[in-house]
Amino acid sequence: MFYFKKKLIYLKKQHISVKKIFYIIFFLILFLILIFFYKKYEKNKNNALYESMQNWENMQKNLEKFEYSKRYKIQKNKNNYTIFILLGMAKINIENNEYDAALLNLKKALSLSKDLNLKSLISLRLARLMLQQNDTENAKIILDNINYPGWKELALYILNHDIHFEKNI
Numbered sequence: 207m208f209y210f211k212k213k214l215i216y217l218k219k220q221h222i223s224v225k226k227i228f229y230i231i232f233f234l235i236l237f238l239i240l241i242f243f244y245k246k247y248e249k250n251k252n253n254a255l256y257e258s259m260q261n262w263e264n265m266q267k268n269l270e271k272f273e274y275s276k277r278y279k280i281q282k283n284k285n286n287y288t289i290f291i292l293l294g295m296a297k298i299n300i301e302n303n304e305y306d307a308a309l310l311n312l313k314k315a316l317s318l319s320k321d322l323n324l325k326s327l328i329s330l331r332l333a334r335l336m337l338q339q340n341d342t343e344n345a346k347i348i349l350d351n352i353n354y355p356g357w358k359e360l361a362l363y364i365l366n367h368d369i370h371f372e373k374n375i
Contacts, residue, residue: 289315289324296331305339326357333364 292315299308312332319325329348336345352361 286319286321286324289319289328292318293328293331296335300335305335308335322354323357326352326354326361330357330360330364333361337364 296308296311333345349361
């Protein structure tokens with residue numbers, strides 16, 4: 207106790223008050239607590255990002271294995287989820303250079319779709335795939351059948367740009 211009194215007297219001589227020391231220690235502890243919680247936040251944020259990326263990769267792997275498509279074929283669902291799965295399968299088929307399977311999936315998705323926006327989107331993808339396979343006649347027929355506003359302009363652009371551009375080459 208005597209030692210602390212000497213220290214306190216020494217500190218008073220140095221013009222450092224106990225109040226200042228208290229504030230310094232308080233803010234130092236507060237700063238350390240903030241750093242601790244910030245690091246914990248960063249770790250949790252990275253874990254959440256990692257988990258969401260893992261979930262996305264698992265979904266892609268399952269789609270590549272056609273687990274989702276088999277389940278929807280068994281249930282014979284004719285809703286938008288089935289159409290989105292068929293679009294995903296077509297994308298995977300195109301990435302794997304399986305163009306015939308992609309055409310079948312797109313045509314099936316087109317036949318199941320009831321929404322005009324979705325039909326127009328699928329028709330554009332189908333026409334693009336046919337153009338990649340140099341099937342311009344069928345692509346032109348599909349693009350001419352798109353009549354929904356907004357999509358018609360895209361179809362006309364593809365008709366004027368891609369089909370006529372190929373003829374000039």
